Amino acid sequence: MACNMNEECFHPDLPEISRKRARKLMSSEFVVTTGIELESLSPESAVVSMPLKGRRNSIETGHGGAIFTLADEAFALSSNLGNDVWVALSCNISYHRPALGDRITATSRQINSTRNHALYEVLIHDNDRHVATFQGLAVRLDPDRKR
Amino acid sequence: MACNMNEECFHPDLPEISRKRARKLMSSEFVVTTGIELESLSPESAVVSMPLKGRRNSIETGHGGAIFTLADEAFALSSNLGNDVWVALSCNISYHRPALGDRITATSRQINSTRNHALYEVLIHDNDRHVATFQGLAVRLDPDRKR
Amino acid sequence: MACNMNEECFHPDLPEISRKRARKLMSSEFVVTTGIELESLSPESAVVSMPLKGRRNSIETGHGGAIFTLADEAFALSSNLGNDVWVALSCNISYHRPALGDRITATSRQINSTRNHALYEVLIHDNDRHVATFQGLAVRLDPDRKR
Amino acid sequence: MACNMNEECFHPDLPEISRKRARKLMSSEFVVTTGIELESLSPESAVVSMPLKGRRNSIETGHGGAIFTLADEAFALSSNLGNDVWVALSCNISYHRPALGDRITATSRQINSTRNHALYEVLIHDNDRHVATFQGLAVRLDPDRKR
Numbered sequence: 001m002a003c004n005m006n007e008e009c010f011h012p013d014l015p016e017i018s019r020k021r022a023r024k025l026m027s028s029e030f031v032v033t034t035g036i037e038l039e040s041l042s043p044e045s046a047v048v049s050m051p052l053k054g055r056r057n058s059i060e061t062g063h064g065g066a067i068f069t070l071a072d073e074a075f076a077l078s079s080n081l082g083n084d085v086w087v088a089l090s091c092n093i094s095y096h097r098p099a100l101g102d103r104i105t106a107t108s109r110q111i112n113s114t115r116n117h118a119l120y121e122v123l124i125h126d127n128d129r130h131v132a133t134f135q136g137l138a139v140r141l142d143p144d145r146k147r
Numbered sequence: 148m149a150c151n152m153n154e155e156c157f158h159p160d161l162p163e164i165s166r167k168r169a170r171k172l173m174s175s176e177f178v179v180t181t182g183i184e185l186e187s188l189s190p191e192s193a194v195v196s197m198p199l200k201g202r203r204n205s206i207e208t209g210h211g212g213a214i215f216t217l218a219d220e221a222f223a224l225s226s227n228l229g230n231d232v233w234v235a236l237s238c239n240i241s242y243h244r245p246a247l248g249d250r251i252t253a254t255s256r257q258i259n260s261t262r263n264h265a266l267y268e269v270l271i272h273d274n275d276r277h278v279a280t281f282q283g284l285a286v287r288l289d290p291d292r293k294r
Numbered sequence: 295m296a297c298n299m300n301e302e303c304f305h306p307d308l309p310e311i312s313r314k315r316a317r318k319l320m321s322s323e324f325v326v327t328t329g330i331e332l333e334s335l336s337p338e339s340a341v342v343s344m345p346l347k348g349r350r351n352s353i354e355t356g357h358g359g360a361i362f363t364l365a366d367e368a369f370a371l372s373s374n375l376g377n378d379v380w381v382a383l384s385c386n387i388s389y390h391r392p393a394l395g396d397r398i399t400a401t402s403r404q405i406n407s408t409r410n411h412a413l414y415e416v417l418i419h420d421n422d423r424h425v426a427t428f429q430g431l432a433v434r435l436d437p438d439r440k441r
Numbered sequence: 442m443a444c445n446m447n448e449e450c451f452h453p454d455l456p457e458i459s460r461k462r463a464r465k466l467m468s469s470e471f472v473v474t475t476g477i478e479l480e481s482l483s484p485e486s487a488v489v490s491m492p493l494k495g496r497r498n499s500i501e502t503g504h505g506g507a508i509f510t511l512a513d514e515a516f517a518l519s520s521n522l523g524n525d526v527w528v529a530l531s532c533n534i535s536y537h538r539p540a541l542g543d544r545i546t547a548t549s550r551q552i553n554s555t556r557n558h559a560l561y562e563v564l565i566h567d568n569d570r571h572v573a574t575f576q577g578l579a580v581r582l583d584p585d586r587k588r
Contacts, residue, residue: 029203030210033180056176057223063177064223064235065216072212076204088211089558090531090578092239092386094413094431096406111427112390117530117580119388119427121415133405133413135429137388137531139558236411237384237431239533241560241578243553258574259537264383264433266535266574268562280552280560282576284384284535286411323497324504327474350470351517357471358517358529359510366506370498382505386533 003038011042018043018081025076034066036073039105046077049105052126062099062131071122071134074108078120079138086118086138093134101126106134116140150185158189165190165228172223181213183220186252193224196252199273209246209278218269218281221255225267226285233265233285240281248273253281263287297332305336312337312375319370328360330367333399340371343399346420356393356425365416365428368402372414373432380412380432387428395420400428410434444479452483459484459522466517475507477514480546487518490546493567503540503572512563512575515549519561520579527559527579534575542567547575557581 003009005026010019022041025031034055039047048070055066071093079086104126111119122134150156152173157166169188172178181202186194195217202213218240226233251273258266269281297303299320304313316335319325328349333341342364349360365387373380398420405413416428444450446467451460463482466472475496480488489511496507512534520527545567552560563575 024205028205028210029201030213031204033201034212054176054180057178058171058175059232059234063175063216063219064238065181065212065219066177068215068219068238069210069212072210072215076211085206087206088242090239090241091211091215092237092429092533094237094406094429095235096408096411096413112388112424114390117390119390130406135386135388239386239576241553241576243555243558243560259535259571261537264537266537277553282533282535318499322499322504323495324507325498327495328506348470348474351472352465352469353526353528357469357510357513358532359475359506359513360471362509362513362532363504363506366504366509370505379500381500382536384533384535385505385509386531388531389529 003040005038009038009040011040013043014041017083021080022077025073025080030069031073034069036070041077043081044109046074046108047105048074048077049103051103052099052101062104064095067099067104067124067132068093068134070104071106071124071132072136074106074122075120075134075136075138078108078110079118084143085141087141089137089139091134091136093132095132097129097131099126099131104131150187152185156185156187158187160190161188164230168227169224172220172227177216178220181216183217188224190228191256193221193255194252195221195224196250198250199246199248209251209273211242214246214251214271214279215240215281217251218253218271218279219283221253221269222267222281222283222285225255225257226265231290232288234288236284236286238281238283240279242279244276244278246273246278251278297334299332303332303334305334307337308335311377315374316371319367319374324363325367328363330364335371337375338403340368340402341399342368342371343397345397346393346395356398356420358389361393361398361418361426362387362428364398365400365418365426366430368400368416369414369428369430369432372402372404373412378437379435381435383431383433385428385430387426389426391423391425393420393425398425444481446479450479450481452481454484455482458524462521463518466514466521471510472514475510477511482518484522485550487515487549488546489515489518490544492544493540493542503545505536508540508545508565508573509534509575511545512547512565512573513577515547515563516561516575516577516579519549519551520559525584526582528582530578530580532575532577534573536573538570538572540567540572545572
């Protein structure tokens with residue numbers, strides 16, 4: 001059950017800057033279009049979910065782009081918990097089996113971080129079935145340049 | 148200008164089976180939701196486009212998931228020109244610069260194919276700016292098993 | 295300290311077929327050339343190591359190809375514990391920081407497996423420093439076709 | 442036929458800094474160990490080759506790590522033609538078919554570059570057979586920090 005961006009979405013240890021940035025990320029146009037909802041956010045992990053109805057491909061399973069988008073959002077949330085803006089530099093996704101249920105969930109964790117780059121893994125599940133694995137490499141935007 | 152799935156979308160050499168499968172791919176739920184349109188389809192390349200309005204992220208550039216979804220559709224079209232069903236096994240995308248214009252375009256080409264696997268490259272452009280590069284590895288579904 | 299392919303390399307639960315296949319993998323030409331040694335092998339994980347002397351690049355850190363090769367060997371060992379022959383279909387590696395020590399170690403784990411494909415993660419360390427993360431996607435060779 | 446680092450390796454348009462850096466890259470420990478030779482270097486492409494004898498895996502085809510290392514060297518050469526030091530941040534490789542011949546060749550080209558990141562594609566051939574496709578993402582080291 002999604003938490004509708006209430007305070008119950010957020011882990012008690014999460015500072016206000018993280019909550020503020022998460023609210024902004026979750027209110028972006030494409031996140032609203034795709035119906036992604038926040039389940040929980042902590043310093044260690046972001047969990048987001050999405051219904052599959054309306055997001056299927058031509059063989060009636062979850063569209064690869066929808067699955068990627070959900071994972072990408074968990075990645076974005078986890079990499080933007082502080083003041084700096086981090087953006088995706090490179091991502092990969094492996095699809096293990098078709099997403100068939102009503103709703104899929106993506107759960108992120110950080111694998112590594114250095115000053116300017118950070119790597120995250122996101123696992124995507126359809127109930128108990130592990131349907132895909134995503135990896136995202138983020139780069140920190142130089143606040144003086146903003147790319 | 149998208150061709151609205153008219154016959155002018157299709158290269159004259161493209162057999163009817165390819166046109167039929169493209170129509171099915173382009174009418175799937177998530178393709179309609181995201182507003183992807185076919186520009187052209189030939190034995191060598193698929194070109195699809197998408198408006199950026201409604202598909203932006205929280206820093207007002209094209210959302211990485213929307214860009215991926217567009218590229219994934221060019222990949223799906225190019226890998227499903229015959230009778231067999233090919234699905235994505237693994238994909239990667241590198242983001243080079245923010246997508247800022249009104250509309251982005253994705254253009255596919257095959258890099259390699261064997262009996263059961265095929266690799267495609269898709270370049271994504273925002274007008275003349277090369278914004279991202281996608282690679283997709285497809286696997287042929289065994290018609291007797293359909294996964 | 296490498297176990298020199300003695301029985302102490304192998305987890306007690308590891309069947310003889312796994313040990314036999316590991317011995318063959320570890321005796322291949324390029325494994326000998328690069329000086330990769332087995333540290334331990336269990337149903338859950340393969341650990342291999344390599345000295346960095348003789349495997350450096352032009353800026354005197356561990357060569358990316360040597361680091362990849364070590365990770366690839368942990369992946370090959372973990373994906374070939376049974377009777378079937380699995381080969382690498384696609385791999386990716388992210389380099390986090392330069393490898394500077396005397397010896398690096400790679401540790402594999404399986405992320406997912408289906409009938410014909412399996413995904414593994416391999417972490418590469420230089421002592422306590424996490425220097426790189428590898429992902430390998432393996433495909434099962436059809437015993438009747440051997441590609 | 443490799444050019445043994447003679448002047449005939451280098452395209453006439455290649456400045457002395459590029460030649461000097463290529464000589465250093467080609468003389469690194471692991472490049473010598475693996476027997477990689479330069480075939481040609483131009484502003485557009487690096488071509489390197491390697492014998493397969495001594496670089497095979499346990500099923501007697503070219504070892505995935507050796508194939509990666511060859512591709513990685515073409516990538517390193519192409520990304521280090523100027524004064525700045527560029528290092529690999531993330532690489533992926535897809536293996537299409539086994540390398541069976543006497544010698545394999547890797548040919549690089551740049552896909553995209555920005556101020557701090559650049560993406561390259563490297564195709565690996567065994568005679569006329571396209572055996573693998575590599576993509577490398579390089580990051581420019583800040584000369585004041587050197588990571």
